[in-house]
Amino acid sequence: MDQPATETKRALRAELRERRRNRTSKQTDEDTAALTAHLRNLVGALGVRSLSIYLSLPTEPNVRPFIAWAISNQIRVLVPVSREDGLLDWVTAVDGLDEAMGTLGVPEPTGEVLGPLAINDVDLILVPAASIDAHGTRLGWGRGFFDRMLGSMNHRPPVFGVVFADELVDELPSEEHDSPVDGVVTPVGITRFTR
Numbered sequence: 001m002d003q004p005a006t007e008t009k010r011a012l013r014a015e016l017r018e019r020r021r022n023r024t025s026k027q028t029d030e031d032t033a034a035l036t037a038h039l040r041n042l043v044g045a046l047g048v049r050s051l052s053i054y055l056s057l058p059t060e061p062n063v064r065p066f067i068a069w070a071i072s073n074q075i076r077v078l079v080p081v082s083r084e085d086g087l088l089d090w091v092t093a094v095d096g097l098d099e100a101m102g103t104l105g106v107p108e109p110t111g112e113v114l115g116p117l118a119i120n121d122v123d124l125i126l127v128p129a130a131s132i133d134a135h136g137t138r139l140g141w142g143r144g145f146f147d148r149m150l151g152s153m154n155h156r157p158p159v160f161g162v163v164f165a166d167e168l169v170d171e172l173p174s175e176e177h178d179s180p181v182d183g184v185v186t187p188v189g190i191t192r193f194t195r
Contacts (some may be wrong), residue, residue: 002007003021004154004173005173005174005175006172006175008085009139009172010076012035012130012131012139012172012173013139013141014050014107014129014132016130016139016167017059018042018129019098019166020059020164020174021059023164024094028062030187031061031062031164031165031187032061032062032065032187033065034186034187034188035061035062035063035066035162035186035187036063036065036066036069038168038185038186038189038190039063039066039162039185040066040069041190042124042160042183042190043070043124043183046121046124048075048123048124048159049076049123050074050076050077050078050121050122050123050124051070051074051076051078051080051122051123051124051125051126052077052078052080052119052122052124052125053067053070053078053079053126054064054079054080054097054106054126054127054128055067055079055099055106055107055109055130057106057107060128061162061164061186061187063162067079067093067097068095068152069092070093071093071095071146071182072095072156076092076122077092077093078091078092078093078094078114078118078119078122079091079092079097079108079109080108081102081108081109081113082106082108082143083116086144086145086147086148086169087116087145087149088116088145088146088147088149089113089115089116089118090113090114090115090116090118090119091108091109091110091111091113091114092111092112092114092132093109094111094112097109097111098110098111113135116119116149119149119153120153120155122157123157123158123186124157124158124160124190125150125157125158125159125160126159126160126161126162126185127140127146127159127160127161127162127164127181128140128141128146128161128162129161129163129167129181130167131161131163131167131168131169131182132161132167132168132169132170132172132174132181132184133168133169133170133171133173134168134170134171134193135180135193136180136181136182136183136193137171137172137173137174137178137180138161138172138178138179138180138181139172139173144177146148146179147177147178147179150179151177151179158182158183159174159179159181159182159183160168160181160182160183160184160185160190161181161183161184161185162184162186163186164186164187165185165187165188167186168184168186168191177187180193
Protein backbone atom coordinates (compact mmCIF):
# COMPACT_ATOMS: atom_id res chain seq x y z
CA MET A 1 0.00 0.00 0.00
CA ASP A 2 1.25 3.46 -0.87
CA GLN A 3 2.40 4.87 2.49
CA PRO A 4 2.07 8.60 1.62
CA ALA A 5 -1.50 8.07 0.33
CA THR A 6 -2.37 6.04 3.43
CA GLU A 7 -1.06 8.74 5.77
CA THR A 8 -2.76 11.52 3.81
CA LYS A 9 -6.07 9.63 3.95
CA ARG A 10 -5.70 9.08 7.71
CA ALA A 11 -5.13 12.81 8.28
CA LEU A 12 -8.06 13.77 6.03
CA ARG A 13 -10.39 11.38 7.86
CA ALA A 14 -9.43 12.87 11.22
CA GLU A 15 -10.05 16.41 9.93
CA LEU A 16 -13.42 15.44 8.41
CA ARG A 17 -14.56 13.67 11.59
CA GLU A 18 -13.77 16.81 13.58
CA ARG A 19 -15.64 19.04 11.12
CA ARG A 20 -18.68 16.78 11.28
CA ARG A 21 -18.67 16.81 15.08
CA ASN A 22 -18.70 20.63 15.01
CA ARG A 23 -21.78 20.95 12.79
CA THR A 24 -24.73 22.65 14.48
CA SER A 25 -28.15 21.02 14.81
CA LYS A 26 -29.59 23.85 12.69
CA GLN A 27 -27.14 23.05 9.88
CA THR A 28 -27.95 19.37 10.19
CA ASP A 29 -31.72 19.94 10.02
CA GLU A 30 -31.43 22.19 6.96
CA ASP A 31 -29.07 19.75 5.24
CA THR A 32 -31.35 16.79 5.99
CA ALA A 33 -34.36 18.38 4.29
CA ALA A 34 -32.35 19.37 1.21
CA LEU A 35 -30.52 16.03 1.01
CA THR A 36 -33.80 14.09 1.23
CA ALA A 37 -35.23 16.12 -1.66
CA HIS A 38 -32.17 15.48 -3.85
CA LEU A 39 -32.17 11.75 -3.08
CA ARG A 40 -35.85 11.57 -4.01
CA ASN A 41 -35.09 13.39 -7.27
CA LEU A 42 -32.27 10.97 -8.08
CA VAL A 43 -34.52 7.97 -7.50
CA GLY A 44 -37.18 9.51 -9.75
CA ALA A 45 -34.70 10.40 -12.50
CA LEU A 46 -33.26 6.87 -12.56
CA GLY A 47 -36.61 5.08 -12.21
CA VAL A 48 -35.35 3.20 -9.17
CA ARG A 49 -37.53 0.40 -7.74
CA SER A 50 -34.86 -1.07 -5.44
CA LEU A 51 -31.78 0.41 -3.81
CA SER A 52 -29.19 -0.14 -1.13
CA ILE A 53 -28.29 2.43 1.51
CA TYR A 54 -26.66 2.49 4.95
CA LEU A 55 -28.05 3.61 8.30
CA SER A 56 -26.46 6.99 8.97
CA LEU A 57 -24.67 7.87 12.18
CA PRO A 58 -25.57 11.13 13.99
CA THR A 59 -22.54 12.91 12.47
CA GLU A 60 -23.22 11.72 8.91
CA PRO A 61 -25.58 13.27 6.38
CA ASN A 62 -28.95 12.05 7.64
CA VAL A 63 -30.42 9.59 5.13
CA ARG A 64 -33.02 8.15 7.52
CA PRO A 65 -35.93 10.40 6.35
CA PHE A 66 -35.14 9.33 2.79
CA ILE A 67 -35.21 5.65 3.80
CA ALA A 68 -38.64 6.17 5.38
CA TRP A 69 -39.86 7.93 2.21
CA ALA A 70 -38.53 5.13 -0.02
CA ILE A 71 -40.21 2.42 2.06
CA SER A 72 -43.51 4.32 2.07
CA ASN A 73 -43.28 4.57 -1.74
CA GLN A 74 -42.84 0.80 -2.19
CA ILE A 75 -39.16 1.02 -3.11
CA ARG A 76 -37.24 -2.03 -1.92
CA VAL A 77 -34.46 -0.85 0.40
CA LEU A 78 -31.51 -3.04 1.36
CA VAL A 79 -29.36 -2.05 4.34
CA PRO A 80 -25.92 -3.59 5.00
CA VAL A 81 -24.84 -5.78 7.89
CA SER A 82 -21.07 -6.18 8.29
CA ARG A 83 -19.48 -9.61 8.57
CA GLU A 84 -16.27 -10.70 10.28
CA ASP A 85 -14.81 -11.73 6.90
CA GLY A 86 -15.07 -8.16 5.54
CA LEU A 87 -18.13 -8.78 3.36
CA LEU A 88 -21.55 -7.21 3.66
CA ASP A 89 -24.82 -9.08 4.13
CA TRP A 90 -28.13 -7.30 3.48
CA VAL A 91 -31.45 -6.90 5.27
CA THR A 92 -34.62 -5.54 3.66
CA ALA A 93 -35.64 -2.35 5.45
CA VAL A 94 -39.23 -2.12 6.62
CA ASP A 95 -41.26 0.59 8.35
CA GLY A 96 -40.15 0.67 12.00
CA LEU A 97 -36.88 -1.14 11.20
CA ASP A 98 -35.23 -2.58 14.30
CA GLU A 99 -31.51 -1.96 14.62
CA ALA A 100 -28.62 -2.75 16.90
CA MET A 101 -24.97 -1.77 17.10
CA GLY A 102 -22.99 -3.95 14.74
CA THR A 103 -19.53 -5.39 15.15
CA LEU A 104 -18.00 -2.16 13.84
CA GLY A 105 -19.85 0.07 16.29
CA VAL A 106 -22.27 1.37 13.67
CA PRO A 107 -26.04 0.85 13.57
CA GLU A 108 -27.14 -2.18 11.59
CA PRO A 109 -30.60 -3.56 10.91
CA THR A 110 -31.90 -6.70 12.52
CA GLY A 111 -34.03 -9.07 10.50
CA GLU A 112 -33.69 -11.79 7.90
CA VAL A 113 -30.17 -11.71 6.45
CA LEU A 114 -30.14 -12.06 2.66
CA GLY A 115 -26.41 -12.64 2.04
CA PRO A 116 -23.84 -10.71 -0.01
CA LEU A 117 -25.36 -11.45 -3.42
CA ALA A 118 -28.64 -9.63 -2.67
CA ILE A 119 -26.91 -6.39 -3.72
CA ASN A 120 -26.90 -7.63 -7.34
CA ASP A 121 -30.65 -6.99 -7.61
CA VAL A 122 -30.73 -3.25 -6.85
CA ASP A 123 -31.08 -0.35 -9.29
CA LEU A 124 -29.00 2.12 -7.24
CA ILE A 125 -26.31 1.88 -4.56
CA LEU A 126 -25.91 4.76 -2.09
CA VAL A 127 -22.70 4.61 -0.05
CA PRO A 128 -21.32 6.63 2.85
CA ALA A 129 -18.11 8.57 2.41
CA ALA A 130 -15.83 10.92 4.26
CA SER A 131 -15.23 12.89 1.06
CA ILE A 132 -15.53 12.53 -2.72
CA ASP A 133 -13.56 14.35 -5.39
CA ALA A 134 -14.47 15.76 -8.79
CA HIS A 135 -13.24 12.55 -10.50
CA GLY A 136 -15.43 10.20 -8.46
CA THR A 137 -12.71 9.11 -6.05
CA ARG A 138 -14.37 8.14 -2.77
CA LEU A 139 -12.59 8.48 0.55
CA GLY A 140 -14.24 5.99 2.90
CA TRP A 141 -13.58 5.53 6.58
CA GLY A 142 -10.78 3.01 6.09
CA ARG A 143 -12.36 -0.38 6.65
CA GLY A 144 -12.88 -1.23 2.98
CA PHE A 145 -16.31 -2.90 3.21
CA PHE A 146 -17.86 -0.87 0.40
CA ASP A 147 -14.72 -0.93 -1.78
CA ARG A 148 -14.65 -4.75 -1.55
CA MET A 149 -18.34 -4.98 -2.39
CA LEU A 150 -18.13 -2.61 -5.35
CA GLY A 151 -14.90 -4.18 -6.62
CA SER A 152 -16.47 -7.65 -6.66
CA MET A 153 -19.52 -6.71 -8.75
CA ASN A 154 -19.46 -7.67 -12.44
CA HIS A 155 -22.46 -5.54 -13.42
CA ARG A 156 -23.02 -2.81 -10.91
CA PRO A 157 -25.82 -0.27 -11.03
CA PRO A 158 -25.10 3.44 -10.57
CA VAL A 159 -23.23 4.13 -7.33
CA PHE A 160 -23.58 7.50 -5.61
CA GLY A 161 -21.77 8.67 -2.49
CA VAL A 162 -23.53 10.83 0.09
CA VAL A 163 -21.58 13.65 1.75
CA PHE A 164 -22.00 17.20 2.99
CA ALA A 165 -21.47 19.94 0.37
CA ASP A 166 -18.01 20.97 1.63
CA GLU A 167 -16.84 17.33 1.39
CA LEU A 168 -17.05 17.36 -2.41
CA VAL A 169 -13.51 18.45 -3.23
CA ASP A 170 -11.26 18.89 -6.28
CA GLU A 171 -8.92 15.95 -5.64
CA LEU A 172 -8.30 13.13 -3.16
CA PRO A 173 -5.50 10.60 -2.87
CA SER A 174 -6.39 7.31 -4.54
CA GLU A 175 -5.09 3.77 -4.25
CA GLU A 176 -5.58 0.75 -6.50
CA HIS A 177 -8.29 -0.81 -4.32
CA ASP A 178 -10.44 2.37 -4.21
CA SER A 179 -13.67 1.93 -6.18
CA PRO A 180 -14.86 5.15 -7.81
CA VAL A 181 -18.46 6.30 -7.62
CA ASP A 182 -20.65 7.44 -10.50
CA GLY A 183 -21.94 10.49 -8.68
CA VAL A 184 -22.46 12.24 -5.39
CA VAL A 185 -25.50 13.60 -3.58
CA THR A 186 -25.07 16.51 -1.18
CA PRO A 187 -27.53 18.93 0.41
CA VAL A 188 -26.67 21.30 -2.46
CA GLY A 189 -27.47 18.91 -5.31
CA ILE A 190 -26.57 15.89 -7.43
CA THR A 191 -23.30 15.65 -9.34
CA ARG A 192 -22.65 12.91 -11.88
CA PHE A 193 -19.17 11.95 -13.03
CA THR A 194 -18.22 10.82 -16.54
CA ARG A 195 -15.66 8.09 -17.16
